[in-house]
Amino acid sequence: LLQVLRFPVVQLHMSRTAMRASEKDFENARNQLKLLMKDPGNEVKLKLYALYKQATEGPCNTPKPSMLDFINKAKWDAWNALGSLPKETARQNYVDLVSSLSPSSESSSQVKPAAANEKQPGSENIIVTSQDGITKIMFNRPTKKNAITTSMYKEIIHALKAASTDNSAITVFTGNGDYYSSGNDLTNFTDVPPNSIEETAKNASILLREFVDAFIDFPKPLVAVINGPAVGIVVTLLGLFDVVYASDKATFHTPFSELGQSPEGCASYTFPKIMGPAKAAEMLILGKKLTAGEACARGLVTEVFPESTFQKEVWTRLKAYAKLPTNSLRISKELIRSNEKEKLHAVNAEECTVLQGRWLSEECMNALMNFVSRKSKL
Numbered sequence: 448l449l450q451v452l453r454f455p456v457v458q459l460h461m462s463r464t465a466m467r468a469s470e471k472d473f474e475n476a477r478n479q480l481k482l483l484m485k486d487p488g489n490e491v492k493l494k495l496y497a498l499y500k501q502a503t504e505g506p507c508n509t510p511k512p513s514m515l516d517f518i519n520k521a522k523w524d525a526w527n528a529l530g531s532l533p534k535e536t537a538r539q540n541y542v543d544l545v546s547s548l549s550p551s552s553e554s555s556s557q558v559k560p561a562a563a564n565e566k567q568p569g570s571e572n573i574i575v576t577s578q579d580g581i582t583k584i585m586f587n588r589p590t591k592k593n594a595i596t597t598s599m600y601k602e603i604i605h606a607l608k609a610a611s612t613d614n615s616a617i618t619v620f621t622g623n624g625d626y627y628s629s630g631n632d633l634t635n636f637t638d639v640p641p642n643s644i645e646e647t648a649k650n651a652s653i654l655l656r657e658f659v660d661a662f663i664d665f666p667k668p669l670v671a672v673i674n675g676p677a678v679g680i681v682v683t684l685l686g687l688f689d690v691v692y693a694s695d696k697a698t699f700h701t702p703f704s705e706l707g708q709s710p711e712g713c714a715s716y717t718f719p720k721i722m723g724p725a726k727a728a729e730m731l732i733l734g735k736k737l738t739a740g741e742a743c744a745r746g747l748v749t750e751v752f753p754e755s756t757f758q759k760e761v762w763t764r765l766k767a768y769a770k771l772p773t774n775s776l777r778i779s780k781e782l783i784r785s786n787e788k789e790k791l792h793a794v795n796a797e798e799c800t801v802l803q804g805r806w807l808s809e810e811c812m813n814a815l816m817n818f819v820s821r822k823s824k825l
């Protein structure tokens with residue numbers, strides 16, 4: 448679908464029977480469109496699509512696609528919005544719109560090919576290593592800003608279970624590349640067959656609950672080494688970490704309202720405790736993005752380091768901490784966290800239930816559609 452919508456010239460196959468008085472202009476406009484050098488943008492392309500359909504087939508006559516069939520729904524909405532506009536008027540409007548766009552002598556071969564598949568066969572999106580008493584779990588999808596796919600959630604759950612009983616003293620999360628992680632991969636929700644939306648939301652809620660539970664129950668010191676911007680779930684989870692070290696180029700962003708979603712990772716409970724309700728609300732409800740310094744001032748981050756020395760300083764320090772007696776580390780963590788565990792599990796369950804409903808909401812669907820159409824540039 449994305450490929451079909453990438454540029455309307457590929458789909459403007461004319462129905463000969465539909466062409467009447469302005470057949471030549473219409474045909475010319477279609478050819479002119481092929482010569483456009485600049486992508487005219489999604490809005491214009493949807494208009495062109497709708498006018499073309501109206502001019503050739505008349506008023507919208509197909510069933511409304513499901514909410515999660517983002518691209519077809521956008522096309523259907525645009526066509527349907529033309530109501531009973533006569534075919535001749537639609538044809539004229541199409542011609543006018545095309546001639547208002549700047550022509551070029553370049554051919555449409557300039558159009559970029561569709562984006563490559565997210566995961567290369569055999570690639571490792573989560574890399575787990577163990578050395579010097581430290582188990583390191585690294586997000587390794589730098590070309591996608593380390594966005595977390597469904598399989599990555601599962602791999603992380605597995606990695607945490609393994610790390611809880613391995614020989615390491617501490618466990619560290621970090622990201623490869625310029626981002627720590629851009630959070631949930633938004634395409635997790637866009638390739639869903641229309642008849643299984645509710646089931647997908649339910650499965651996502653179950654997976655999310657299990658994922659966050661693995662952090663709540665993790666018995667050893669959990670450290671985040673935040674090498675760059677962090678978005679969404681990787682930020683909310685920080686309330687369940689014991690130590691958070693950040694580069695001064697890191698940022699912390701939880702744009703849940705913008706996405707039609709709601710907080711997860713127990714942040715609705717941990718953030719007000721960590722930074723007070725007013726500051727938590729600013730992040731979790733209003734989506735204020737924090738710098739590393741601001742996050743540190745609010746107590747979400749333990750310490751900020753200059754980017755130039757970040758890796759060296761942090762790992763030197765962590766290697767020294769990892770030499771501390773492992774049982775003592777574990778017991779002290781247990782003392783600090785155990786009173787909260789029951790509450791955290793209840794908060795997690797509640798947040799997942801609320802999110803399950805949010806994922807089915809029109810607000811969330813629209814936000815996902817915006818992301819997909821921005822990516823595909825239609």
Ligand SMILES: CCCCCCCCCCC/C=C/C(=O)SCCNC(=O)CCNC(=O)[C@H](O)C(C)(C)COP(=O)(O)OP(=O)(O)OC[C@H]1O[C@@H](n2cnc3c(N)ncnc32)[C@H](O)[C@@H]1OP(=O)(O)O
Nearest residue numbers: 562590591592594629630631632633635650651655679680
């Ligand atoms: C059965 C179903 C199971 C579901 C699994 C469970 C679900 C649990 C859900 C838990 C709830 C979690 C909530 C969150 O985490 S909310 C936060 C979601 N993240 C975002 O909203 C960030 C979206 N991305 C962006 O805003 C920008 O990409 C960003 C600011 C991060 C970077 O911008 P920049 O301009 O620098 O770079 P690009 O946009 O060009 O990004 C490079 C490529 O990476 C792709 N990308 C980046 N982030 C994501 C993402 N989160 N999801 C998918 N893809 C992402 C981006 O599209 C670019 O790809 P292309 O080069 O192919 O275009």
